[in-house]
Amino acid sequence: MLRYILWRIAVMVPTLLIISALVFTIIELPPGDYFESYIAELRAQGEGVDMEQIESLRQQYGFDQPPLLRYVYWVGGMLQGDFGYSFEYELPVSEVVGDRLWLTILVSFFTIIFTWIIAFPIGIYAATNQYSWGDYGLSLVGLIGIAIPNFMLALILMYFANIWFGTSIGHLMDQKYLSEPMSWEKAKSILEHIWIPVIIVGAAGTAGMIRRLRANLLDELQKQYVVTARAKGLSRTRTLVKYPLRMALNFFISDIGSILPAIISGAEITAIVLSLETTGPMLIKALQSQDMYLAGSFLMFLAFLTVIGVLISDLALAVLDPRIRLQGRSTK
Amino acid sequence: MTSGADLLRVEGLRITFSVLGGNVEAVRGANFRILPGKVTALVGESGSGKSAISQAIMGILPTVAKVGGRVLFNDTAAGAKPVDLLSLETDGSEIQEIRGARISKIFQEPMTSLSPLHTIGNQISEVLKIHTDADKAERRARTEELLGYVGFGNPKRAYDMYPFELSGGMRQRAMIAMALICRPALLIADEPTTALDVTVQAQILQLLRELQSKLNMAMLLITHDLGVVANMADEVVVIYHGDIVEAGPVDAIFRNPQHPYLKGLMAAVPHFDMKPGERLKALREVPVKAGTLLGTQHVKKAAGPDVLVSVRNLCKTFSTRSSGWFGSGTTSRHRAVDDVSFDIRRGECLGLVGESGCGKTTVSKILMRAVTPDQGSVTFDDGEGAVDVLKLDGAELKALRSKIQMVFQDPVSSLSPRMTVKNILSEPLEIHGRGDPKSRVETVRSLLQAVGLDQRFINRYPHSFSGGQRQRIGIARALALVPQLLICDEPVSALDVSVQAQILNLLKDLQKELGLTMLFISHNLAVVDYMADRIAVMCSGRIVELAPREVLMRNPVHPYTKSLLAAVPYPDLDRKLDFDALQASGCSDQRQWGAQFSDGGEENALFPADLGGGHYVLARKSADARELRP
Numbered sequence: 001m002l003r004y005i006l007w008r009i010a011v012m013v014p015t016l017l018i019i020s021a022l023v024f025t026i027i028e029l030p031p032g033d034y035f036e037s038y039i040a041e042l043r044a045q046g047e048g049v050d051m052e053q054i055e056s057l058r059q060q061y062g063f064d065q066p067p068l069l070r071y072v073y074w075v076g077g078m079l080q081g082d083f084g085y086s087f088e089y090e091l092p093v094s095e096v097v098g099d100r101l102w103l104t105i106l107v108s109f110f111t112i113i114f115t116w117i118i119a120f121p122i123g124i125y126a127a128t129n130q131y132s133w134g135d136y137g138l139s140l141v142g143l144i145g146i147a148i149p150n151f152m153l154a155l156i157l158m159y160f161a162n163i164w165f166g167t168s169i170g171h172l173m174d175q176k177y178l179s180e181p182m183s184w185e186k187a188k189s190i191l192e193h194i195w196i197p198v199i200i201v202g203a204a205g206t207a208g209m210i211r212r213l214r215a216n217l218l219d220e221l222q223k224q225y226v227v228t229a230r231a232k233g234l235s236r237t238r239t240l241v242k243y244p245l246r247m248a249l250n251f252f253i254s255d256i257g258s259i260l261p262a263i264i265s266g267a268e269i270t271a272i273v274l275s276l277e278t279t280g281p282m283l284i285k286a287l288q289s290q291d292m293y294l295a296g297s298f299l300m301f302l303a304f305l306t307v308i309g310v311l312i313s314d315l316a317l318a319v320l321d322p323r324i325r326l327q328g329r330s331t332k
Numbered sequence: 333m334t335s336g337a338d339l340l341r342v343e344g345l346r347i348t349f350s351v352l353g354g355n356v357e358a359v360r361g362a363n364f365r366i367l368p369g370k371v372t373a374l375v376g377e378s379g380s381g382k383s384a385i386s387q388a389i390m391g392i393l394p395t396v397a398k399v400g401g402r403v404l405f406n407d408t409a410a411g412a413k414p415v416d417l418l419s420l421e422t423d424g425s426e427i428q429e430i431r432g433a434r435i436s437k438i439f440q441e442p443m444t445s446l447s448p449l450h451t452i453g454n455q456i457s458e459v460l461k462i463h464t465d466a467d468k469a470e471r472r473a474r475t476e477e478l479l480g481y482v483g484f485g486n487p488k489r490a491y492d493m494y495p496f497e498l499s500g501g502m503r504q505r506a507m508i509a510m511a512l513i514c515r516p517a518l519l520i521a522d523e524p525t526t527a528l529d530v531t532v533q534a535q536i537l538q539l540l541r542e543l544q545s546k547l548n549m550a551m552l553l554i555t556h557d558l559g560v561v562a563n564m565a566d567e568v569v570v571i572y573h574g575d576i577v578e579a580g581p582v583d584a585i586f587r588n589p590q591h592p593y594l595k596g597l598m599a600a601v602p603h604f605d606m607k608p609g610e611r612l613k614a615l616r617e618v619p620v621k622a623g624t625l626l627g628t629q630h631v632k633k634a635a636g637p638d639v640l641v642s643v644r645n646l647c648k649t650f651s652t653r654s655s656g657w658f659g660s661g662t663t664s665r666h667r668a669v670d671d672v673s674f675d676i677r678r679g680e681c682l683g684l685v686g687e688s689g690c691g692k693t694t695v696s697k698i699l700m701r702a703v704t705p706d707q708g709s710v711t712f713d714d715g716e717g718a719v720d721v722l723k724l725d726g727a728e729l730k731a732l733r734s735k736i737q738m739v740f741q742d743p744v745s746s747l748s749p750r751m752t753v754k755n756i757l758s759e760p761l762e763i764h765g766r767g768d769p770k771s772r773v774e775t776v777r778s779l780l781q782a783v784g785l786d787q788r789f790i791n792r793y794p795h796s797f798s799g800g801q802r803q804r805i806g807i808a809r810a811l812a813l814v815p816q817l818l819i820c821d822e823p824v825s826a827l828d829v830s831v832q833a834q835i836l837n838l839l840k841d842l843q844k845e846l847g848l849t850m851l852f853i854s855h856n857l858a859v860v861d862y863m864a865d866r867i868a869v870m871c872s873g874r875i876v877e878l879a880p881r882e883v884l885m886r887n888p889v890h891p892y893t894k895s896l897l898a899a900v901p902y903p904d905l906d907r908k909l910d911f912d913a914l915q916a917s918g919c920s921d922q923r924q925w926g927a928q929f930s931d932g933g934e935e936n937a938l939f940p941a942d943l944g945g946g947h948y949v950l951a952r953k954s955a956d957a958r959e960l961r962p
Binding site: 223225231233236321 | 390392423431432433436437439441444445446447448449450458459462463494498507510562861
């Protein structure tokens with residue numbers, strides 16, 4: 001098992017290298033670079049351009065070097081914790097992302113908890129009471145949850161939150177705290193605001209998870225070992241929890257792999273509509289303005305989280321399912 | 333028949349399943365009794381309602397079922413009053429106290445009946461947790477004691493093992509331990525040995541018998557195998573399409589069967605005393621009209637060399653890697669096929685017998701080029717020159733594929749559910765570019781006729797056919813390309829006895845009319861005996877004995893063959909299994925074989941010794957023929 005973990009970690013290195021090469025290529029693909037679009041923007045505004053300053057910036061960041069060399073610099077820098085410089089914000093990337101990253105993780109964390117708390121009981125109920133009115137009703141609600149576009153739900157919730165609770169429109173906190181350091185008041189304000197994005201972002205995920213849990217559990221409930229457990233004299237609830245539910249959890253654990261990257265990148269549209277201080281809108285903007293270090297670092301970070309997420313879910317599966325842990329892998 | 337003496341009385345039991353488009357009556361007014369301390373066998377085909385009865389007794393019927401009548405359970409040993417199990421609240425506390433403690437059940441498929449995520453110790457001791465006050469240490473002690481009793485060599489280790497780490501037989505032993513740990517008054521065994529090999533079946537039956545008399549427990553044995561019934565039962569209840577057609581003591585049932593269904597069932601089982609040329613009487617015989625099929629082609633086959641397929645020194649090793657939590661994984665190499673050589677003569681049926689895992693299916697896959705052997709050769713000669721099957725590729729391999737065809741074990745999963753019968757049967761013709769669309773349909777029609785299926789079925793999908801009909805479609809597909817060699821891998825193992833006779837007769841007739849050569853693989857000796865001209869017995873990847881059918885059956889030499897033959901339960905009260913003679917460690921254990929047959933750990937110590945008359949047995953080179961004779 002230890003060998004398995006080490007092997008899996010070792011495999012991550014070439015995976016990330018390949019991804020970084022892909023990310024770099026994609027960012028390089030559009031013609032021009034950040035400075036060219038910057039110059040064009042300045043000229044459009046009728047301002048003079050200090051070509052010398054720009055030229056020195058170009059040299060400083062190696063834009064006159066061949067792409068291969070720049071790729072090596074970029075990857076080498078990331079390994080040392082230097083994610084480069086955001087031209088747009090004129091700050092190092094790590095400082096630009098900083099606060100936003102934590103807020104994003106906070107929103108996503110609450111979203112996941114919300115999804116699980118709602119989806120689990122409903123999924124179990126729908127599976128154990130298949131084709132009952134409750135099952136149909138909850139399925140309908142779930143389908144509506146999947147079908148409603150996030151931005152629409154965002155507008156509706158924002159409107160009612162403002163009318164009923166007097167919550168200020170948009171943002172993750174009251175505007176006055178935006179640039180202030182963390183304080184009790186600021187934390188309270190964040191908690192007041194955070195439930196709106198949590199519900200909006202969680203709605204579709206919850207509905208999807210209810211459907212999958214229901215389908216998985218229904219499969220397991222048909223299995224012979226459930227009958228065995230009942231023939232032992234085990235009550236229905238205890239049978240359900242110990243046997244089929246445990247089996248149905250596998251899909252849930254495999255999901256962790258895709259949850260982690262979604263934490264960071266997910267819900268851009270909602271975030272833009274609500275003008276949340278999360279990372280999603282920033283990524284989109286960076287891609288638009290060819291702010292290559294910011295965009296590149298973001299994409300690499302997403303890739304890294306995906307790889308880590310898959311690793312965690314694989315290890316968790318191995319711990320929970322003895323068949324994966326103990327069964328020898330046969331080779332042809 | 334006084335109610336005081338009966339442990340369980342089923343009175344007027346009706347079970348109806350409500351399905352789409354109406355109700356299906358699974359059981360129509362069943363009446364029977366189970367005496368305390370006796371074995372009652374409930375015999376019937378699949379779909380006859382026998383499993384539904386057992387589920388009704390335990391109250392674990394699916395929710396779509398409706399039950400009527402009475403099931404009186406008179407548990408005097410526990411000091412309880414007679415109670416009507418059907419009147420108890422569904423999943424109420426009363427019925428839950430009876431389940432697992434006073435009435436328990438073992439199921440047919442030991443793999444799916446146990447949860448794969450929990451250790452067997454956990455699952456067995458759970459019964460104690462539900463029904464007794466024993467603390468954790470005591471539960472573990474009692475479970476380990478019982479595990480040791482049902483045949484686990486190291487119960488302490490077995491307690492923490494997962495079901496997938498055990499063989500089918502051991503899983504069923506764990507299942508038995510789970511059912512018996514609370515010493516129930518009634519054990520319901522639903523086809524407990526159907527999924528097991530014949531030697532393992534004998535061991536499990538022996539264990540059940542032993543425990544049943546030791547615990548003085550009543551047993552309801554549900555089975556379709558009359559051989560098992562004859563060896564186990566005190567009373568027999570025969571059920572046919574939801575009606576109980578005959579019931580009584582085992583002697584009366586076997587020596588003087590009354591109902592035509594029971595008589596038919598007895599005639600449909602192949603047994604070892606069949607005269608040459610004697611046919612099984614299938615309950616529903618299928619007329620074979622192979623004459624319309626390819627009528628002219630089989631004449632040509634009479635020509636050609638005597639040996640169609642010649643297999644020499646095949647070896648195939650599979651390696652499995654298992655790893656622990658720490659450290660390096662251990663790689664174990666398993667010799668699935670070990671120096672196997674045999675010939676299949678033109679027009680004969682060669683039977684290949686052995687327990688599961690002995691390598692017989694791997695051999696068939698090598699012949700089909702689905703598995704590549706490590707060494708050895710397969711020569712195929714149909715009169716157009718000998719070809720080395722293992723070296724062919726491209727067009728030559730494609731041409732060979734049309735000459736060797738296969739019939740598979742599972743008629744459900746071997747037919748694509750998304751193709752009609754017409755698609756299924758014409759696909760091989762399309763692949764090999766035979767004929768045009770119109771002539772293909774004609775061929776499909778004659779194929780259907782050849783296997784006794786109505787031509788109107790041509791546009792139906794496999795799901796609308798019964799198991800036996802599906803297997804006939806599988807046979808028709810194999811025949812579509814007019815093969816020279818037909819490999820049948822356990823073609824009747826998944827079928828009921830009555831349907832089995834029908835398929836066996838069909839294969840036999842087709843072989844005769846088309847002059848087919850067959851390799852017939854099965855674990856059931858009686859079936860192979862009915863079909864084969866010569867029989868090869870395989871054990872642990874090697875052929876241990878090969879002889880003409882009657883020689884092998886009457887005069888087996890190798891101890892493994894003998895124990896295989898001894899483990900077959902006969903549907904005959906005068907020839908019961910000799911449980912004492914069964915070897916506890918399983919008969920593939922070389923140490924039990926005697927010096928002249930075991931290699932003593934040496935490589936290449938064993939050679940096939942010729943006993944004359946085409947009778948070969950695997951033995952030490954130094955042993956001479958007289959020594960090998962019993």
